[in-house]
Amino acid sequence: MANQRKPATLGERLKWAREQSGLSATQVANRLGVKSQSVSAWEGDQREPRANKLLMLAGILNVSVAWLLEGSGKGPQERSIELELEEIAGRLESARSQVDKLSRQLDRATGKIDKLLERVRAARQQAAE
Numbered sequence: 651m652a653n654q655r656k657p658a659t660l661g662e663r664l665k666w667a668r669e670q671s672g673l674s675a676t677q678v679a680n681r682l683g684v685k686s687q688s689v690s691a692w693e694g695d696q697r698e699p700r701a702n703k704l705l706m707l708a709g710i711l712n713v714s715v716a717w718l719l720e721g722s723g724k725g726p727q728e729r730s731i732e733l734e735l736e737e738i739a740g741r742l743e744s745a746r747s748q749v750d751k752l753s754r755q756l757d758r759a760t761g762k763i764d765k766l767l768e769r770v771r772a773a774r775q776q777a778a779e
Contacts, residue, residue, distance in 0.1 A: 656721065661695035663718050663725075667711040668693070670726035672737065681710050 657663040679686040691697040708715045716723035
């Protein structure tokens with residue numbers, strides 16, 4: 651949270667710790683066995699997690715319960731720009747791979763359509779004779 655105010659509420663600390671860990675709200679919810687709406691409500695300070703979920707959250711996010719509750723104790727480590735860039739590069743490579751795969755599928759489908767069109771034209775020509 652460089653150049654930003656210190657997270658003041660449990661929800662803000664929870665969201666910040668989750669973001670620093672690189673996890674989505676859905677991923678955290680899945681690990682906790684709750685709905686993603688619950689995590690969103692906690693992060694929005696609309697509700698608070700029960701004690702057992704708070705303990706699990708601290709473990710998942712690698713922070714202390716005290717830090718989540720009051721901002722003291724072990725908080726999240728800020729992610730380095732290198733780590734963020736590596737993750738972005740990995741997502742980019744994955745997207746490129748998916749685009750390549752879709753491109754190959756599109757080429758195959760286009761080839762099949764061309765062959766079918768040739769057969770239809772040939773059948774029409776034969777029927778016209």
